[in-house]
Amino acid sequence: MHLELVKRPEVSRVMMVGSPVLAVGLTVIFAAIVFALQGKDPLAGVYYFFLEPLTSSWSIEQLIVKATPLVIIALGLAVCFLSNNWNIGAEGQLTVGAITGSMLPVLVPEFASPATLPLMVLMGALGGALFAAVPAILKTRFGTNEILTSLMLVYASGLFLDWLVRGPWRDPKGFNFPITIAFNDAAIPSTIPIGPLYLNLSAFVALVLVAVLAVTLGRTLKGFEIRVLGQSPRAGAFAGFSARRMTLFAFMVSGALAGIAGILTVASEIGKLQPVISPGYGFTAIIVAFLGRLNPVGILIAGLVIALSYLGGEAIQTTMQMSSKVATVVQGMLLFFVLACDTLILYRVRLVGRAPKEPARA
Amino acid sequence: MLEAIILTVITAATPLLLAAIGELVVERSGVLNLGVEGMMVMGAVCGFAGTLTFGTPFAGIIAGALAGMAVSLLFGFATLTLVANQVASGLALTLFGLGLAGLIGEGFVGTPGLKLPALFIPGLTDLPVVGRILFGQDVLVYLSFALVAGVSWFLFRTRAGLVLRAVGDNHGSAHALGYSVVKVRYLAVLFGGACAGLGGAYLSIAYTPLWVESMTAGRGWIALALVVFASWRPGRLVVGAYLFGAVTILQLHAQPLGLGVPSQFLSMLPYLATVVVLVLISGNRRATRFNTPACLGTPFVPDR
Numbered sequence: 311m312h313l314e315l316v317k318r319p320e321v322s323r324v325m326m327v328g329s330p331v332l333a334v335g336l337t338v339i340f341a342a343i344v345f346a347l348q349g350k351d352p353l354a355g356v357y358y359f360f361l362e363p364l365t366s367s368w369s370i371e372q373l374i375v376k377a378t379p380l381v382i383i384a385l386g387l388a389v390c391f392l393s394n395n396w397n398i399g400a401e402g403q404l405t406v407g408a409i410t411g412s413m414l415p416v417l418v419p420e421f422a423s424p425a426t427l428p429l430m431v432l433m434g435a436l437g438g439a440l441f442a443a444v445p446a447i448l449k450t451r452f453g454t455n456e457i458l459t460s461l462m463l464v465y466a467s468g469l470f471l472d473w474l475v476r477g478p479w480r481d482p483k484g485f486n487f488p489i490t491i492a493f494n495d496a497a498i499p500s501t502i503p504i505g506p507l508y509l510n511l512s513a514f515v516a517l518v519l520v521a522v523l524a525v526t527l528g529r530t531l532k533g534f535e536i537r538v539l540g541q542s543p544r545a546g547a548f549a550g551f552s553a554r555r556m557t558l559f560a561f562m563v564s565g566a567l568a569g570i571a572g573i574l575t576v577a578s579e580i581g582k583l584q585p586v587i588s589p590g591y592g593f594t595a596i597i598v599a600f601l602g603r604l605n606p607v608g609i610l611i612a613g614l615v616i617a618l619s620y621l622g623g624e625a626i627q628t629t630m631q632m633s634s635k636v637a638t639v640v641q642g643m644l645l646f647f648v649l650a651c652d653t654l655i656l657y658r659v660r661l662v663g664r665a666p667k668e669p670a671r672a
Numbered sequence: 673m674l675e676a677i678i679l680t681v682i683t684a685a686t687p688l689l690l691a692a693i694g695e696l697v698v699e700r701s702g703v704l705n706l707g708v709e710g711m712m713v714m715g716a717v718c719g720f721a722g723t724l725t726f727g728t729p730f731a732g733i734i735a736g737a738l739a740g741m742a743v744s745l746l747f748g749f750a751t752l753t754l755v756a757n758q759v760a761s762g763l764a765l766t767l768f769g770l771g772l773a774g775l776i777g778e779g780f781v782g783t784p785g786l787k788l789p790a791l792f793i794p795g796l797t798d799l800p801v802v803g804r805i806l807f808g809q810d811v812l813v814y815l816s817f818a819l820v821a822g823v824s825w826f827l828f829r830t831r832a833g834l835v836l837r838a839v840g841d842n843h844g845s846a847h848a849l850g851y852s853v854v855k856v857r858y859l860a861v862l863f864g865g866a867c868a869g870l871g872g873a874y875l876s877i878a879y880t881p882l883w884v885e886s887m888t889a890g891r892g893w894i895a896l897a898l899v900v901f902a903s904w905r906p907g908r909l910v911v912g913a914y915l916f917g918a919v920t921i922l923q924l925h926a927q928p929l930g931l932g933v934p935s936q937f938l939s940m941l942p943y944l945a946t947v948v949v950l951v952l953i954s955g956n957r958r959a960t961r962f963n964t965p966a967c968l969g970t971p972f973v974p975d976r
Contacts, residue, residue: 312753313753313754315754315755315973317973396759398763448947448950448951452951452954452955453954453955453957453960454947454950454951454954455897455900455950455954457706457759458893458896458897458900458946458947458950459947459950459951461890461893462890462893462897462943462944462946462947463943463947465889465890465940465943466940466943466944469936469937469939469940470936470940472936473934473936473937476936477934593763593767594767596760596763596767597764597767600760633774633775633778635771635774635775635778636775637771638767638770638771638772638774638775639768639771639772639775640771641767641771642710642764642765642767642768642769642770642771642772643768645760645763645764645767645768646746646750646761646764646765646768649750649754649756649757649760649761649764650749650750650754650756652756652757653754653755653756657755657973659754
């Protein structure tokens, strides 16, 4: 008995929408098994993990807070992955964006004007983009594997942030805690009431970015260039597109977006810099990008789904005394299921019994 | 002093060497498994758990290798049976492994472990200068060298090794000749998983007999870089692993000396060194082009 793939005559439209849904369904079943293995009621676990966070307006606000950086980063990663550039150092670009964006409120705290926040976002984007340019330039100039270099820079940037908040940027009145001074009010995004919900300005930034990327990828020549170079660099070259310039472009766009996510997260969630500023948004965004099928609108939905797993992890910890680490396991498993289910778009999977031995063909 | 430094370099290099030799075989068969970090961390936690459960580090070694194989099978199923994207599946394996290891290891945080004993051969280990370095290591150190020699012999001196390289260089031709590409690759992925698991187990049983979450700290990724550095030749892997072991240990020794450099910058060294080394080696086209398995990372669907 083994599985056999049969190529479909054409791409399955049903499965293009169905495969992420199927993957989420399989993940729910898998999560129930994990709960059962831990000796807990699987149905209650599934309820608290996946549904309970949707029942109060407070937790829906939290859901959007968590989804915001995931969506922003994943949009940039989609540009990279579509053009066949493997930036997996978004976590590092997020960190550097948070650092460069925080320069204004940390080093010049007396500068408080309506321009403060836009400037911070701009500097965060610039820092993230320049940091992402490093693996891109190494790739185009020396042919260095961008996966490994972008990842190594994540560790370096984390250590750099650690040094900053324990060293030169430490709050002198902070009782020796490794934190910077608190941001002034002008540096903190305001919240806007929408019906019963109070939404952070960052969430609207994310929505605007989704729209911008959706138009760019779907309706412009640049979007076409990204896709062509990703699927066939040779065909792209005939069209006059440069794969090298695309590498730099894709990395800098995704670095800028990760940087924006970094400074927005720090400004809206923490209000200062500290050694750890993200629960791995940069890595989780990879899952979001694939679950959203590298499509901006899909990424928006996927970001909310994955954000749910963060809240679900906290929920089962408080209500069922289970480890919040279950959330990371569920996220990792979800990516596996997404990738495996994507096979169904191009292939039909058949279970084949042991076939009778065919006589050797001449 | 020098002897002490060499001894610690060996302990820092061994986990890298173990994980990298496995990945080298995987990549030679044409599969790029970026999940080394995830397999290593699973090896670390299961190695630690196995040691405590059965009361001997040798049980931990076996548990670590089995754990690495078990999760590598997930990757194999996704990429070989379902021909999913290898890069993305490798990342999935890393994220999943880090999460699952954290979950399994939660009860072990802060529990003291058992250290894998060093061998003691009367007479030889007592030799001055070289005695402890050459004859007083633990079994996994010797195993890492045996694996390098074994893999080297297997790849370049046996028929099965030739088949494996053929599958990695041209899966279409290998299939046409009647070799099962998918089967060869499954075996290679499992071997890679076992080696990464051993490397992880070394961390939690020999390097620091403790379980700390994410204790692999990017070593799986460095092991991947080492395979590129070695341009897919087992012998050069030893040089690379010991070079990186030395960098790791040098920064540890430099920290108490002060030197006015903040410790965070010293801790960056292994990661930055990886980047520098990758740049240098990929600038050398001859070394990389010649040896890169031609089908590395490309999926294979057998036609009937």
